[in-house]
Amino acid sequence: MTILILGATGFIGQQVLLTLSQAGHPVTGLGRDTTQAGARFSAATWIARDLRTLQQAADWLPLLDGVTAVINCAGALQDGLRDDLVAVQRDAMLALQQAVATRAMPPLLIQISAPENLASAGTAFMATKLEADRALAASGIPHIILRPTVVVGRNAYGGTALLRAIASVPGVLPLVDAESPMNVVHVHDVAQAVVDAVEGRIAPGSDLVLAGEPTRSVEQMARFYRRWLGLADAPVMRLPSTLARPLSIAADLAGRLGWRSPLRSTSIRISGIGVALDEGRRTLTAPDPTLRLATEPAAVQDLWFARLYLLKPLMILTLSLFWIVSGLVPLLDPVTTSLRFGASMSEVTAFTVTIFTSLLDIALGLAILVQPWAKRAMLGMIAVSIAYLAGGTLIEPTLWLDPLGPLVKVLPSILLTLATLAVLEER
Template sequence: MKILILGATGFIGSVIAARLRRGGHIVTGLARNPYRARVKHPWIDWINADLAEMTDPSNWHAMLSHHQIVINCAGALQDGLSDDLIATQEKAMLALYAAAAQSAIELVVQISARTGGAGQDQPFLATKRNADKALAASDLNHIILRPALVLGRNAHGGTALLRALAAMPFVLPLIHAQSPVETVSVDDVATLVSAAVAGEFQSGTDIDLAASGAPTLGELVIVHRNWLGLPPARVVPIPTGLARPVTWAADIAGKLGWRSPLRSTAMAVMSEGVLSRRDGQHLPSQRLATAVETLNTHPSGVQDLWFARLYLLKPLMISGLALFWILSGIIPMLAPTGASRHLLPFMPDGSAMAFTLITCFLDIALGAFVLVRPFARSALFGMLAVTLGYLAGGTFLEPSLWLDPLGPFVKVLPSILLTFATLAVLEER
């Protein structure tokens, strides 16, 4: 079968794509950066496309004519610089369904979520729900799968946050520590999608996917801590009110293109927990792996511990660099005459002042741009280039600063290492 997967580069979509490929199917994926996707998954045929721009049926006709099945694994938690939920999760899907109805598409598999509960009015769930309703009301042969919190060998979003919280030193500070959280293995999700492709489910099937039992968030974090091989630590419940500054900061980061799992949508959903719908269809004959079984299938390595410990440090590293560079630009501007005095032996007063102000604005710009996800990598390389330029120029103009008791040159070296470390952990998936 020729299968088109939306979200094939994602945590769930990549596993489903690999499973279908092993089953002998021909898999095509959509990607906003197909060149990078092709390097990582060369066995998938990649199409350069952005769901946010595919909101008209005409955008889909040519693509669907070459496929028999469509699997939608695409999704985003919240609107931001990199995501438009109404466009990608609703308008694009309605356009897809309209185009599929005029094509030879045999099946549409929608990977959705439980769209009711405490967070049902959030755009993430509202757009998912609208797309689900439109698919159910269509004449398309379709299946909707609603996985609980998906766990697997890799981690992204909420599952990455679980590992980061589990790796906290001494104590485990948790919001909504008593909220129940059902889980499902990503391998089980892929198995059921494969079964759907094989025709094992009737059209219109709408299934909740969750393993038996619903541990609390605190218990689930402890399971992850044990998996990481860390010593026991006590769960410390944190009042919701104290978490609001973190959620507010995460929402701002989302506007700048960073997909933090601590945004308000996740907090709204977690206030009630992650549970199946009471009216949802289940698979009584299909036993799904529990969280412990899922993790034990893939024993952790030191790379998992590194990831868990660095995950929450990453935003601090980025914000720390941003603050450092912005302040390094602002402080000299408060006393530009004194800041430019090192240049006076080599150039006139006016030129020294102009050069000082230019470098100040450059520092501020680099500090600001590193906070914006699409520009972060370029800003980090810019920081390295400018820093090395400063050191080279300073060494030539006033080499004695290397021996200064306050170490203005020596102290720059750790900032270079921090910049390299931030570049190393910049990728999100």
């Protein structure tokens, strides 16, 4: 008999899978792309499925054979190119509940949700979470709902990664809503709560907030992370909340292109009210998560990650603009541009090559902005750049001596592309 973990490739899901496995439970992880997680946790069974395709009870039934418990660690912050909140957080979960109810011995369904008092931010994230939670509570099937506050750990993703990035800014801590409460819980304590639920130490039907003690402010957590990264303390630069608005608009647009920025409007709205304890809900408190983090000291790669986190979108945008502009400029006067090929190529051929390569540059510059296409676009940029260097050297080697350096400039472009490709992965 096995335990099925939904969203097992995510930050919480991977830790839940590892902790359950260490406790002796056979585990099966389900995720949209299980390639990397499967390599990390080869002892587990893996199923590559997208929750957006599991919208009917019949879709779930084959996945429940031999399953004693289902742990839902899946979720999405906001709708985007790769995410559909209604499909993932509501409809798929309602279908799962219906499928579980048909079993003669229904498995225990453990839902990793969020504190209910965050609903006051009025986000679709919480609305869809709560619809699934309330349906589960009324379903009559064995279940437990766990509501962790902000989850932190040795690794970082999303909002906690952004906080580390802010903490790494040289000489200053730029913060919006610095005094907002921020209760955090360590991912190990969340995973241990799941083990306790599976092994019967938490009663079925429980609906618990998982929180750490004490609650701190955003500023206090940023200062902690700054010390954790080995940096000297710095004064806080209190930024007006109005500054968050244009940032969230840009982040929401990036979300429509598949980029899951922690600056999207859902995060901004939640951070505006803060993540505090829900006084009206039973709470399972865990030890101070910063004490556990202090036993997991940062290394130089953590500082690299923190500082590259803010640079990564700028690197992608720079590459995009570089290639788009490189394609547009020759199109302003393609005839003159084609003359740079010299006598080695006929006028018609040179003109055709100019138009084709300009359009190719623009296409690659636009493609890198779409997250699912970004990796292939960058590989294309590298291949095309090498082709430009080789072709330019063969056709018109004097271009290497051109004062404007049209060929020389390709080399730093390739290096920037390689650096961006190296930090492209999100989890």
